[in-house]
Each structure stands twice: as structure tokens, then as C-alpha cells.
Amino acid sequence: MRVYLRVRPFSKEELSDGEDQGCFVIENNQTVTLKAPKGSATMKSSEKGIGMSLHKFSFSQICGQEVTQSELFEDTVKRQMSDFLDGKNALIFSYGVTNAGKTYTIQGTPKEPGILPRVLDASFHYIGGRLYEGMDRKPYLRNDAQYLDLDQVKQERSAKAAVFASVKDASPEIFLRVFRIDNATILHLFVPMQECDPLRAGGGSESSSSPSTHFSSSPFSYDQTVFASDPPEADGSQFALWIAFFEIYNECVYDLLQSPLCLKSKRRAALRVCDDGVGNAYVKDLKWINIQTLGEASRLLQFGNKNRSAAATKMNQSFSLCDLAGSERCNKTKTFGERLREAGNINTSLLILGKCISALRNNQTDGYSWFFMRHHL
């Protein structure tokens, strides 16, 4: 596990409130010293000879306030991303007091995209023309994939269409802003809008052009050689990308990709955290959506984020639902196994996005977590 510290600059308000008291000194790129603020309980205690006013902390690496989003990605996540593309699962978790800069670091702003859009972009870049266009290989339990029959594929398509239909009125401007670096690059990065049309998106494999063409002119600059070496084209490997997005709120797991059409009651149903039978936790009944383009990924992110804030403010939370959460053993049913191997060499790559708020709120802290799972079948 690697632990990075990111220090954000003071805001104008903080500076005018005199919060910059030199309490924080970066000694080197791995060590910081914290000095208790004047008048704080810690400072008063140390003046009485109880406890210390100085504390040193060490990290894998410290990113100072001058570090840009792009540099942060290069210095921290890129290595993990490379492992992920090599077939290892990964988890990225950000933790800090409210207003510390977690959202800025993970999601970023239109002008300064954070880790998430960069990783999505890099994933598509890496996969290039090897994206599996069908929807019949789907994540299953924690580390597995299942084969879907024609009826199930149909259901997947309509579920996807329902989600995309509910964001179809979103302004393309907002949509584009998610990854915008500057005006000149907008059109290059994003897929043509008709490719994001919900009806077409619902059609799954009907995408007519190779996904690689959409990302060849991405505004993000990566040294692709740092990423895992491409699997040999000759082995016919393809990649299926599915996204799930959930939040943990007051100890309950909520699906953020649940289409509002499915929410007949105003209460959101909490999902269960189950065991796959071999000790791996997974979220039962979590909605997975197959994506074919970076644009679709971006729309899902937008959709889920909207659900998150709406959920917190508009919906009538029922804490009695909490008893549904918690670990529960679920029977492992039939998996795809050998049938998939016979059918071809498909890598199923999964991205799970989630914001963990949970009981951490009690300490005025919260965290973002983000998992990558990938398996070769």
C-alpha cells in the first residue's frame, strides 16, 4: 500500500482569516512536520509540559500545493494504473477532512481533470481497438464474469438505454466540460454526439467505428510506454468494460446508477454486501452498465453524481433500511467458466466507483474510494 499526502493551497478566505500560521512544514518529499496552532489545546498542553507541539509524519510521497493534476497522476496513480492494465486489481482511496480537496483530486474540475477522468481516458487509450462490442460477458460476484443469453443481453440493453435516456436532456456543454482542457481539444476528445445517443448506446454492439479512433487525439498526454505493454494483438484479447457506481451512506450501500424510473417509492433501497463463498465481499444486485466509449463513461459519472446529491437532499432516508446491509453469505451460483474460455479470450475489466461517507462523517471526514478489477478468462 502506498500513502500519498496532497497539500492544497490556502483559499483566499482562509488566508484572510489568518489560517496560514506556518503550522505545516514539508521537510522533504516524504516527511512533514506539524506544529500545533497558537491557542490550540495541543499547544496549551505542551506549554504545560504535557504532550508535544511538534509531530512528524512520513508518507510514500508528498505532493505540495504546486503539484498539478497532471503531475499528481504521473507521480502516483499511473504506476497503479499500469499494474491494473497488467491484470491486477487496484483500489484508490482518498481520505481527509471536509474541504481538504478529495473531490478536486479524484474528480477534478472541467479545466483541471482529476484522477478519475484521466484513468478512464488512459484505459480507453490502452484498449484501443480491442474493445469487445458485445454485451454478453458481464461481471459476476467479485472476481468472476458470466455469460448472458440473448434475453439477458436484451435486458442489459434496455437497462442501459433507460439510464442514458434519463440523462439525454443534459446539456452536451456540461457533458463535454467533464474532460475539457481547453476549447481546442473538446471535439477531438469526445466521441461524436450521435455515438452517445441513448438509443444507439442501448444498442450495444452497433457502434460502427473503432473506439480507438475516438481517443487517438485525447488532450491528456501520457507516456504510454510507462503503462503495461500491450497484450500481443495476435492472441486476440479483447476487453469488455462495465461500470458500477455506488455510495456508502450511513453504513448503507446505495446504487447510484439505479434509473429514477425504477424508483417507484421515494426511498432508495439499500443493497447488501455479500460474500462470494471464497471470502470476497461484493455488492449484491449492484447495477453494471456496459460502456463502449469514454463519452458513455463520462455520462454515467454525471448520472451517478446527480443521483448522489439528489439522494442526499431530496430523498427521505430511512435508516431502518440499514439492517439490510452488512455481511451476508450468498450462494455462489453458476459462473461462466469453461464456456467463456471456449468462446474466446475476453478480458473483463470492471470499474467500481464509489464515494464512502458512512460513519466517518462523525469525525468530519470522508473518503473516496475507487476500485479496479480485471480478470483474464
Ligand SMILES: Nc1ncnc2c1ncn2[C@@H]1O[C@H](COP(=O)(O)OP(=O)(O)OP(=O)(O)O)[C@@H](O)[C@H]1O
Ligand atoms: N490542489 C488544489 N488546488 C487548488 N484548489 C484546490 C485544490 N484542492 C482543493 N482545492 C479547492 O478547495 C476546495 C475544497 O476542495 P474539495 O471540494 O475537493 O474538498 P473535499 O475534501 O471533497 O470536501 P468535502 O468532503 O466537503 O466534499 C474546492 O474549492 C477546491 O476547488
